Amino acid sequence: MKQSNLFLPTLREVPTEAEIVSHQLMVRAGLIRQLVSGVYTYLPLGHRVLRKVQQIVREEMDRAGAQEISMPAIQPAELWQETGRWDAYGPELMRLKDRHSRDFVLGPTHEEVVTGLVRDNLNTYKKLPINLYQIQTKYRDEVRPRFGVIRSREFIMKDAYSFDTSRDGLDVSYQSMYDAYSRIFSRAGLKYRAVEADAGAIGGKGTHEFMALSDIGEDTIAYCTSCDYAANLEKAEVVYRQGAEKQEAAGGMEKVPTPDVKTIEQLMNHFHMEARQFIKALVFKADDRFVVALVRGDHELNDIKLKNVFDANVLTMASEAEMNELGIPIGFVGPFQLPDTIEVVADFAVQDMTGAVAGANEKDYHYKNVTPGKDFAIKTYTDLRNIVEGDECPRCGGHIAFARGIEVGHVFKLGTRYSEKMGAKFLDVNGKEQPMVMGCYGIGVSRTVAACVEQNNDENGIIWPWTLAPYQIHVVPVNVKNDEQRQLAESLYEQLLAEGYEVLLDDRAERAGVKFKDADLIGLPIRITVGGKAAEEIVEVKVRKTGEALEIQTSELPERIKALSVSLQA
Numbered sequence: 217m218k219q220s221n222l223f224l225p226t227l228r229e230v231p232t233e234a235e236i237v238s239h240q241l242m243v244r245a246g247l248i249r250q251l252v253s254g255v256y257t258y259l260p261l262g263h264r265v266l267r268k269v270q271q272i273v274r275e276e277m278d279r280a281g282a283q284e285i286s287m288p289a290i291q292p293a294e295l296w297q298e299t300g301r302w303d304a305y306g307p308e309l310m311r312l313k314d315r316h317s318r319d320f321v322l323g324p325t326h327e328e329v330v331t332g333l334v335r336d337n338l339n340t341y342k343k344l345p346i347n348l349y350q351i352q353t354k355y356r357d358e359v360r361p362r363f364g365v366i367r368s369r370e371f372i373m374k375d376a377y378s379f380d381t382s383r384d385g386l387d388v389s390y391q392s393m394y395d396a397y398s399r400i401f402s403r404a405g406l407k408y409r410a411v412e413a414d415a416g417a418i419g420g421k422g423t424h425e426f427m428a429l430s431d432i433g434e435d436t437i438a439y440c441t442s443c444d445y446a447a448n449l450e451k452a453e454v455v456y457r458q459g460a461e462k463q464e465a466a467g468g469m470e471k472v473p474t475p476d477v478k479t480i481e482q483l484m485n486h487f488h489m490e491a492r493q494f495i496k497a498l499v500f501k502a503d504d505r506f507v508v509a510l511v512r513g514d515h516e517l518n519d520i521k522l523k524n525v526f527d528a529n530v531l532t533m534a535s536e537a538e539m540n541e542l543g544i545p546i547g548f549v550g551p552f553q554l555p556d557t558i559e560v561v562a563d564f565a566v567q568d569m570t571g572a573v574a575g576a577n578e579k580d581y582h583y584k585n586v587t588p589g590k591d592f593a594i595k596t597y598t599d600l601r602n603i604v605e606g607d608e609c610p611r612c613g614g615h616i617a618f619a620r621g622i623e624v625g626h627v628f629k630l631g632t633r634y635s636e637k638m639g640a641k642f643l644d645v646n647g648k649e650q651p652m653v654m655g656c657y658g659i660g661v662s663r664t665v666a667a668c669v670e671q672n673n674d675e676n677g678i679i680w681p682w683t684l685a686p687y688q689i690h691v692v693p694v695n696v697k698n699d700e701q702r703q704l705a706e707s708l709y710e711q712l713l714a715e716g717y718e719v720l721l722d723d724r725a726e727r728a729g730v731k732f733k734d735a736d737l738i739g740l741p742i743r744i745t746v747g748g749k750a751a752e753e754i755v756e757v758k759v760r761k762t763g764e765a766l767e768i769q770t771s772e773l774p775e776r777i778k779a780l781s782v783s784l785q786a
């Protein structure tokens with residue numbers, strides 16, 4: 217491609233709306249332009265990168281035996297009513313009406329469509345397992361679209377759906393997708409980790425998220441510094457080792473006035489005690505009943521874990537009005553004299569506390585010298601808190617550290633959740649009807665592009681890995697008005713194209729400084745500069761990633777480029 221003719225609007229200034237480096241660079245390097253909040257156009261360079269990601273995804277999905285299809289973005293509301301998601305999905309679902317006032321959605325995902333498709337067209341074990349995928353535009357009216365194409369409202373996803381005859385079959389399909397994802401993200405040059413995530417109602421080892429490691433990631437990953445255990449914060453199991461013999465506090469439990477002393481911090485100042493000596497009590501509504509959860513004052517409650525304890529669909533903090541109705545004073549909640557209907561659960565660590573301070577369930581009062589088990593009864597002690605750095609690894613006993621990640625992929629064992637609701641059944645070997653056992657597997661294709669830029673850049677611009685680069689080689693004649701330079705550059709360009717490289721020729725009559733700045737910003741892996749030594753057939757070859765530059769005789773160029781391309785792909 218000749219740059220003089222390329223639609224490549226680069227920018228020197230950092231766009232003010234872009235908070236993170238990848239967003240800034242994707243705009244500055246002319247990859248994307250925003251149409252409206254969370255909706256983007258891909259310009260030629262951006263589109264090429266997107267296609268490269270799609271190509272890798274396609275090759276690995278095909279290799280794993282999945283079959284590509286293309287499902288509609290517009291989906292009738294009836295399908296979503298079958299699974300109950302028409303009501304459950306909330307404002308993220310883009311809804312619209314046709315001219316007959318019929319309800320539709322713009323697909324945020326395709327479980328309904330694909331389950332309906334398979335239900336209507338396949339009904340025997342002989343045709344199973346099957347895995348169908350597509351690479352397609354998705355719509356989610358995100359509360360806060362941000363970070364450019366990392367969280368947008370229209371984005372490209374690869375979504376795959378597997379259908380098996382049994383749980384064991386699903387395990388095989390799942391593993392095959394897990395392996396394909398690992399190959400995809402490795403080939404895309406990402407530093408990533410597959411982490412265990414919360415599977416909600418399904419439970420078990422039913423889901424992994426593929427996280428591109430990055431400080432701007434919205435998710436916290438807890439990983440072991442000794443083994444390969446990694447889990448999302450929401451999922452990471454806390455190992456509980458029963459503490460030393462519980463000492464009973466000197467003196468019994470005692471009610472003390474604590475006017476307006478509500479938060480852990482206020483309590484610490486008031487009692488001159490550490491956070492770990494307080495029992496934090498939180499009131500939640502789990503579906504339609506109220507529950508109280510206790511954690512140690514220095515620990516954070518993990519509401520996903522709490523939600524799973526009660527097998528709840530929806531878990532919310534009790535509102536002020538609800539607290540008033542229950543007669544529980546905000547700031548003074550404790551495990552005492554609660555209405556019988558309220559179940560109290562406590563984190564393991566609470567079990568070992570002695571001489572603690574807890575709310576008295578009476579305005580302006582706390583109890584001190586509280587010993588759980590003696591002063592109040594708890595039926596269930598369980599894992600309710602967030603893991604913290606330094607905690608023990610649940611697999612190997614090593615230590616947990618934290619990293620942040622961008623979710624680029626997600627593999628999930630759905631089981632029969634959708635097939636039962638939608639009646640997707642097959643006849644087994646014995647002619648008996650059974651629900652299909654499903655898995656679903658997503659990759660954020662557009663998000664992967666941004667994650668790659670987020671991981672590969674410096675102060676001058678993007679540093680594309682070979683596999684995703686919009687072009688691999690940038691040929692830059694310093695001065696196109698100089699015939700020798702222009703002619704040599706053009707002949708190298710033709711030669712490299714003929715050898716099968718993707719090449720961009722900067723044939724613009726711009727100043728050298730401008731051209732080099734743009735070249736660094738765009739960040740193609742190899743730059744060949746044709747300058748003052750053109751007459752001697754000497755050019756400079758520069759590697760964007762290392763900054764390493766060599767003067768090379770053009771006769772040696774093919775060999776050098778070949779070697780470089782191999783080492784850059786390693």
Ligand code: ATP
Pocket residue numbers: 325356358365366367368369371372373623624625626658659660661662663
């Ligand atoms: P997130 O937690 O980031 O909102 P999700 O868990 O809702 O994502 P999935 O339903 O698992 O997303 O979708 C599969 C993949 O699609 C995700 O792993 C992610 O890479 C991508 N994705 C999801 N939402 C967006 C979005 N708003 N913009 C770009 N990519 C997205």
Ligand code: MG
Pocket residue numbers: 425623626
């Ligand atoms: Mg997800």
